[in-house]
Amino acid sequence: MTKHTDTIPETRRRMLGAGSLTISVVGAMCFCIILFWVVIALIGPWLAPYPIGKIVSMDVFTSPSRDYLLGTDYLGRDMMSRIILGARYTVGVSIAAAFIACTIGVALGMISAVLGGWFDTIVSRGIDALIAIPHLMFGLVIIAAIGSSLPVLVGTLAFLYFPGSFRIARALAVNINELDFVQVAKARGEGFFYTVREEILPNMIGPVLADFGLRFVFIVLLLSGLSFLGLGVQPPNADWGALVRENVSGLAYGAPAVIMPSLAIASLTISVNLAIDNLPRRLRDRLP
Amino acid sequence: MITRMILTRLGVAVLTLLIVSVVVFVATNMLPGDVAQIVLGQAATPEAVAGLRKAMHLDQPAVFRYIIWLGGMMTGNPGTSLVNDIPIVTLIGGRLHNTLLLAGVTAAFSVPIALALGITAAMWRNTLYDRLVSFATIAVVSVPEFMVATIAVLIFAVRLHWFPALSFANDVHSLGELLRVFAMPVISLSFVVSAQMIRMTRAALIDTLGQPFVEMATLKGAGRVRAVLTHALPNAIGPIVNAVALSLSYLLGGVIIVETIFNYPGIAKLMVDGVATRDMPLIQTCAMIFCLGYLALVTVADICAILANPRLRYK
Numbered sequence: 001m002t003k004h005t006d007t008i009p010e011t012r013r014r015m016l017g018a019g020s021l022t023i024s025v026v027g028a029m030c031f032c033i034i035l036f037w038v039v040i041a042l043i044g045p046w047l048a049p050y051p052i053g054k055i056v057s058m059d060v061f062t063s064p065s066r067d068y069l070l071g072t073d074y075l076g077r078d079m080m081s082r083i084i085l086g087a088r089y090t091v092g093v094s095i096a097a098a099f100i101a102c103t104i105g106v107a108l109g110m111i112s113a114v115l116g117g118w119f120d121t122i123v124s125r126g127i128d129a130l131i132a133i134p135h136l137m138f139g140l141v142i143i144a145a146i147g148s149s150l151p152v153l154v155g156t157l158a159f160l161y162f163p164g165s166f167r168i169a170r171a172l173a174v175n176i177n178e179l180d181f182v183q184v185a186k187a188r189g190e191g192f193f194y195t196v197r198e199e200i201l202p203n204m205i206g207p208v209l210a211d212f213g214l215r216f217v218f219i220v221l222l223l224s225g226l227s228f229l230g231l232g233v234q235p236p237n238a239d240w241g242a243l244v245r246e247n248v249s250g251l252a253y254g255a256p257a258v259i260m261p262s263l264a265i266a267s268l269t270i271s272v273n274l275a276i277d278n279l280p281r282r283l284r285d286r287l288p
Numbered sequence: 289m290i291t292r293m294i295l296t297r298l299g300v301a302v303l304t305l306l307i308v309s310v311v312v313f314v315a316t317n318m319l320p321g322d323v324a325q326i327v328l329g330q331a332a333t334p335e336a337v338a339g340l341r342k343a344m345h346l347d348q349p350a351v352f353r354y355i356i357w358l359g360g361m362m363t364g365n366p367g368t369s370l371v372n373d374i375p376i377v378t379l380i381g382g383r384l385h386n387t388l389l390l391a392g393v394t395a396a397f398s399v400p401i402a403l404a405l406g407i408t409a410a411m412w413r414n415t416l417y418d419r420l421v422s423f424a425t426i427a428v429v430s431v432p433e434f435m436v437a438t439i440a441v442l443i444f445a446v447r448l449h450w451f452p453a454l455s456f457a458n459d460v461h462s463l464g465e466l467l468r469v470f471a472m473p474v475i476s477l478s479f480v481v482s483a484q485m486i487r488m489t490r491a492a493l494i495d496t497l498g499q500p501f502v503e504m505a506t507l508k509g510a511g512r513v514r515a516v517l518t519h520a521l522p523n524a525i526g527p528i529v530n531a532v533a534l535s536l537s538y539l540l541g542g543v544i545i546v547e548t549i550f551n552y553p554g555i556a557k558l559m560v561d562g563v564a565t566r567d568m569p570l571i572q573t574c575a576m577i578f579c580l581g582y583l584a585l586v587t588v589a590d591i592c593a594i595l596a597n598p599r600l601r602y603k
Contacts, residue, residue, distance in 0.1 A: 128300075129307035132586060136541040137559075137578045138315070144563040144571050145316050217430060224432045225545055229560055244434060248549075251438055254446055262435045269430040 027278030030271040037268050040084055041091040048081035053236045061247070061255035071256040074247050079257050082243055083264055089239035090265070093150065094223055097157035098216040104158070105165025106208055110196050112166075113173035124170065130163040135222055143231045153232060157219045164218075168211050172204040206279075213276045217269045224265055240265045293594050301587040308579045309361070313354050316568050316575075357572070366573040371565045376573050380555060384577065387547070387554035390473060391539050398478035398485065399532060405482070406489025406528075411516045413494060421486065428483035433545040437476035441549075444475060473550045480542040481535055488531030496524040526596020533589035540582050 040047065049069075050056050057068060057076040064071050070079040112120045142156045176182060177200065185199045224241030226232035233239040238246065243261035250258050348356075360366050366376045409421040428436060444450050451471040496502065497520050505519040547557040559574035 126307065129304045130311070132304050132579065132583050133308055133311065134537075134540045134578050134582045136544050137575055138312075140544070140559060140563050141312060141315050141571055141575050144566055144568070221430075221432045225434065225541070228432065228434045228545065229548055231563060241432065241434075244438070248438070251441055252446060254442060258438065262431075262438065266427075266431045266435065270427060273426060273430045 024278065027275055030275035030278070033267055033271040034275065037087055037091055037264075041087040044084045044088050048078075048084045050078040050081045052081060052085045053077070061250040061253060061257055064256060070260050073243070073257040074249060079243075079260055082238060083240065083261055085237075086239045086243055086261065087264070089233045089237065090220060090223065090241070090268070093154055093157070093233075093239070094216055094219045097154045097219050097223075098161070098212055100154065100158035101161040101215055101219075102165045102208065102212045105162040105167075106169040106201075108162075109166045109169025109171075110173045110200055113170050113177050114192065114196055114200065120170075123166075127163045127166050131167070133160070135160045135218075136225055139222060139226050140229075140231065143226070148226075148231055148234055150233075153223065153226070157222060160222070161215050161219060165211060165215060169204070169208060172207055173200050176200050176203050210276050210279060213272050217272050220265065220269055290594065294591055297587060297590050297594065301583055305580065305583055308583075309358060309576060310354070312572060312575050312579070313357060316572050317350065317353075361573070361576055366576075367569040369567050369570050371562075371567045371570075376570055379558065379570065380573065380577070383553055383555045383558050386552070387543060387556060390470070390477070390547075390552065390554060391536075391543065393470060394474050394477040394481060394539065395536060397474055398482040401478070402482035402485035402535070403489055403528070403532075406486040407493060407516070407521065409486065410490045410493035410497065411512060413497075422490075425483040425486050428479055429487065433476075433480050433542045434549060436479045437472075437546055437549050440476045440479065441472060445472065473546050473552050476546050476549075477539065477542050480546075481538050484538050485532060485535035488535060489528050492527035492531055493520060493524045495527070496520045499523070526593055529592040529596065530589045533585050533592060537582050537585040537589075540578055 055076045056078050057072045060072060060074050060076050062068065062072045068078050068080065070083065073079050073082065108123065112123050138160060139156055142152065146152055182195060182199050185195050190199075223232055223239065224244075227239050227241030228245045230242075230245060233242050235242070235246075240261040244258055244265075247255060247257035247261075364377065368375050369379060405421055409418045412418055493516070497516065499520075501523075502515055502520050505515050510519065543554065544556040544560065546552070547554045548560050551557070555574055555577065559571060559578075562570040562574065
């Protein structure tokens with residue numbers, strides 16, 4: 001018996017050890033890129049070499065030079081400053097929206113799973129219907145109805161992505177709710193909120209965090225798409241999607257002003273996706 | 289049994305469409321401003337505004353307006369545009385046809401390619417080929433649609449000079465011109481849709497490859513190609529058709545971006561223009577058409593999954 005219990009952790013360690021070295025290098029690189037953009041978003045205004053709206057050069061769509069490291073845009077503004085300051089919008093708005101979406105989705109999902117009964121049925125059916133709304137299309141409808149501002153963008157993005165978060169959280173919580181320690185907690189008379197907060201939430205936090213990352217990627221993509229259509233962040237401010245839109249006329253010359261913001265978006269979203277794929281299996285998987 | 293499941297699924301779809309219509313109606317009526325005042329402008333007399341309010345049923349409760357609006361939608365009479373007074377049916381007519389054509393050509397082009405790539409990637413799993421396909425699809429899935437389109441333009445129009453970059457001619461005279469005009473939008477959309485389809489096809493097939501009967505076939509001496517094509521593939525048809533239908537629903541997001549970039553006269557471009565002029569009846573109608581298309585694809589995917597499940601077939 002003791003032999004048996006000893007061997008299991010060892011085989012598992014060996015299994016993880018075989019592949020984990022190369023995997024964690026990719027994961028670590030991705031985390032560095034994500035951290036890099038978050039730091040840029042936080043300290044952007046002190047880093048940008050020029051003010052965001054200032055026309056610094058007579059030449060438009062120039063290639064990178066010593067003065068303008070990433071070239072200039074369609075008006076002759078410094079591209080590097082605009083990308084650094086755009087990080088605030090792309091990263092900031094997306095994190096805020098993803099955070100709200102996940103908080104609402106997870107809270108509602110756990111409550112639904114634990115309460116069960118008609119409350120669960122009604123909420124689940126309603127949210128199934130919300131999932132059947134195409135995201136970009138509904139973004140257009142909201143922006144057409146109330147116009148585009150930062151709170152509206154955050155609210156719309158959060159509204160569009162909380163249903164997905166709800167579904168995953170509910171599925172996780174339904175499984176955990178059946179486990180013995182939750183039943184024991186209920187039997188010894190713990191209250192509803194104690195059970196949800198102390199017994200269920202800590203046991204699903206890994207998958208929930210992975211889901212937060214995925215939702216963040218979806219939101220970055222949708223926000224960039226909206227801005228690309230001119231309906232997201234409004235001038236003179238610009239997130240990365242809006243930067244691509246502004247400079248799209250430079251596409252025919254292959255100007256860095258179009259390519260650099262696109263690369264910024266891609267580096268962020270691909271990093272988050274790969275980082276989630278390379279999370280330790282124990283943290284990422286559906287059940288602990 | 290199986291008929292009942294399909295009927296239930298269709299009923300759920302209709303109910304969902306109703307809930308979606310409520311959400312669209314509420315979202316488009318959230319603005320506290322007076323639509324009649326906005327339509328007539330600042331200079332309108334109070335009498336004119338009051339008259340228009342009555343004509344537009346704005347003096348009625350919201351529930352009543354919703355029922356009138358829904359009735360109009362269902363009888364094919366969604367009203368007239370606020371901007372130029374043209375009936376919305378006329379505005380949408382030809383453009384819906386253009387969008388469906390674009391979507392149809394894209395599907396005809398991308399489904400066979402995506403299936404071939406997905407199946408071969410699963411067949412030669414963990415080879416260099418599979419890794420390349422997987423990395424490429426992850427990359428395409430993680431970047432915005434407009435970036436896929438701009439990269440396609442950079443490669444096919446700017447570098448290779450195969451197609452015109454960002455122009456769309458309305459008068460197309462020959463098949464050759466039609467091909468040139470369609471090429472860039474179709475290529476861009478195909479990338480967006482196929483990436484998802486390849487991933488899901490590969491996953492569905494690999495799932496089936498792990499089943500005991502495939503292992504049995506391998507033990508009896510079937511090669512990898514034979515095990516995949518004659519043993520696994522027929523049993524994975526259900527999940528694969530499901531994956532195809534679900535991936536095609538990505539067309540709906542992609543088509544908005546692609547029609548805007550290439551100035552393609554479809555319904556998505558009409559809607560984006562409608563957002564700029566805040567033409568609410570037009571936006572509502574386009575939104576409902578999009579939701580209907582999306583629901584139709586998701587429902588077809590689910591029904592395929594029901595039909596393909598042999599356990600249900602023989603009950």
